[in-house]
């Protein structure tokens with residue numbers, strides 16, 4: 001018997017696998033890649049909600065843990081995936097500039113932003129001034145390529161859809177396709193809507209589209225942020241986005257999103273560009289914007305890690321650890337992330 005069946009291998013499934021391995025647990029991963037959120041995401045480890053000039057939720061716990069986690073993964077998978085990055089946030093007017101200076105008075109903000117705003121001297125970028133946010137970027141496509149290979153080589157990665165109806169659940173174990181497990185941890189992202197055990201938690205989708213553009217006259221090595229992020233990929237390519245759309249929740253790139261982003265980019269830069277690709281994914285989002293972790297109220301061997309919304313890069317490392325500790329060391333989960341807050345409302 002193995003310890004865990006991990007269903008889904010996005011940021012959530014990866015965090016569970018890594019922490020389970022640290023505890024010496026044995027597991028299999030089932031992943032069908034039907035959801036793309038973790039693979040298309042910008043990979044930004046951004047401490048600040050720039051529009052509101054506020055620190056992200058629980059920053060002081062999540063950020064140092066996430067940085068150390070991605071550095072560990074870099075060594076474990078022998079892949080260059082972590083890079084410190086500056087985000088140049090456009091300062092359009094005096095109001096934004098005042099907000100920046102006010103943020104500098106706040107203890108939780110000042111380590112993460114530049115002490116002043118600067119004049120822009122790059123004619124290809126349409127802002128007079130910008131401030132700097134000290135962030136990092138995870139190369140998610142390289143991370144998942146390396147991680148899948150790593151677990152595949154250890155015979156624990158299975159590229160296959162989990163059919164929920166074929167999971168046989170008993171009080172103390174689960175069997176699935178002739179294999180027995182002590183626990184199942186569902187890390188299915190928006191795919192949770194098809195899971196009969198956990199599709200009543202109000203997790204909903206929020207679709208995001210990114211454009212990939214090419215511009216030989218733009219020479220920014222830093223990430224730029226106006227309405228959207230412009231993220232350098234190398235070889236004159238940049239990722240631009242991402243949008244937020246509640247409907248339609250499919251995996252087809254949206255032409256409306258594309259038109260909106262093209263218009264926004266024309267306002268942001270003054271050099272020609274060409275759209276070379278468009279990718280999209282569905283963010284698994286919750287009503288109170290907090291992730292959902294914990295154990296099924298009837299089946300004590302079934303667990304969930306989900307609801308990362310637009311912040312999975314920074315939150316999934318520590319929350320993956322907390323869920324594994326909850327399942328295998330009986331550590332309590334805090335109320336604001338526990339599934340019990342949702343059950344209490346049902």
Ligand SMILES: Cc1cc2nc3c(=O)[nH]c(=O)nc-3n(C[C@H](O)[C@H](O)[C@H](O)COP(=O)(O)OP(=O)(O)OC[C@H]3O[C@@H](n4cnc5c(N)ncnc54)[C@H](O)[C@@H]3O)c2cc1C
Pocket residue numbers: 007008009010011012013030031032033034035036037038039040041042043044045160161162163187188189190191192207208209210242243280281282283284305306307308309310311312313314
């Ligand atoms: C366009 C876009 C940009 C984003 N940018 C950022 C960013 O810069 N920074 C940030 O922090 N966050 C960002 N996010 C959010 C982030 O991507 C999500 O929070 C995170 O990826 C969610 O991870 P997850 O593992 O819960 O879900 P997913 O990434 O959706 O992974 C779930 C996995 O489970 C698999 N699965 C589901 N059901 C089954 C089944 N029955 N059997 C087998 N496999 C199954 C899916 O195919 C998928 O591989 C972005 C999201 C989008 C869409």
